[in-house]
Amino acid sequence: MKFTATLLTLLFASLAASTSLFGSSQTILADDDVDVPGKNPLKFCQANDNYLLTIDFVDLTPNPPLPGKTLTIKAAGNFTADVAEGAYINLSVKYGLITLLRRQADLCEQMKNVDEECPLDGEKVLTKDVELPSRIPPGSYSVLADVYTKDDEQITCLIADVHF
Numbered sequence: 001m002k003f004t005a006t007l008l009t010l011l012f013a014s015l016a017a018s019t020s021l022f023g024s025s026q027t028i029l030a031d032d033d034v035d036v037p038g039k040n041p042l043k044f045c046q047a048n049d050n051y052l053l054t055i056d057f058v059d060l061t062p063n064p065p066l067p068g069k070t071l072t073i074k075a076a077g078n079f080t081a082d083v084a085e086g087a088y089i090n091l092s093v094k095y096g097l098i099t100l101l102r103r104q105a106d107l108c109e110q111m112k113n114v115d116e117e118c119p120l121d122g123e124k125v126l127t128k129d130v131e132l133p134s135r136i137p138p139g140s141y142s143v144l145a146d147v148y149t150k151d152d153e154q155i156t157c158l159i160a161d162v163h164f
């Protein structure tokens with residue numbers, strides 16, 4: 001399970017890292033339809049009323065996160081339909097134009113890292129501490145997490161752009 005733990009940490013770290021960009025750049029266009037609610041730099045891939053997960057908020061502390069510091073992620077959302085075993089995350093991480101990682105991960109496995117089990121349904125509140133590395137190679141990172149049920153119904157799709 002080392003792989004999934006690493007993947008989750010990478011995802012959080014990458015998402016966290018994107019907050020730095022958000023904090024230091026005024027050039028990102030605000031679009032209420034695609035901004036994820038809360039103190040975070042996340043966007044939905046597209047405005048979509050059909051996602052099975054409604055995200056109430058995602059809060060990062062500190063925001064922006066700091067290298068070498070513990071990042072606390074708190075999130076709340078509502079699964080409007082049951083999500084059973086077989087749900088998956090299509091994750092890609094790009095560094096500049098280079099794809100560093102393109103992986104499929106098991107959503108239910110990942111949820112064990114935050115003490116949740118499938119089937120997922122109803123309101124969930126999650127808290128997770130992540131240790132951020134103190135040294136991160138400089139550059140632009142882009143993380144995309146596209147999440148589906150076993151039957152390819154879209155649960156959510158989140159995107160984060162990162163600059164170190």
Ligand SMILES: *[C@@H]1O[C@H](CO)[C@@H](O)[C@H](O)[C@H]1NC(C)=O
Nearest residue numbers: 054077078079080081122123
């Ligand atoms: C969560 O979703 C269910 C199903 O759509 C709905 O009945 C319920 O009211 C929602 N809960 C909240 C707190 O929005």
Ligand SMILES: *[C@@H]1O[C@H](CO)[C@@H](O)[C@H](O)[C@H]1NC(C)=O
Nearest residue numbers: 089090102103104146148152
């Ligand atoms: C998820 O990724 C797999 C492997 O790359 C691909 O075959 C599949 O079509 C992707 N699923 C969706 C819904 O994009």
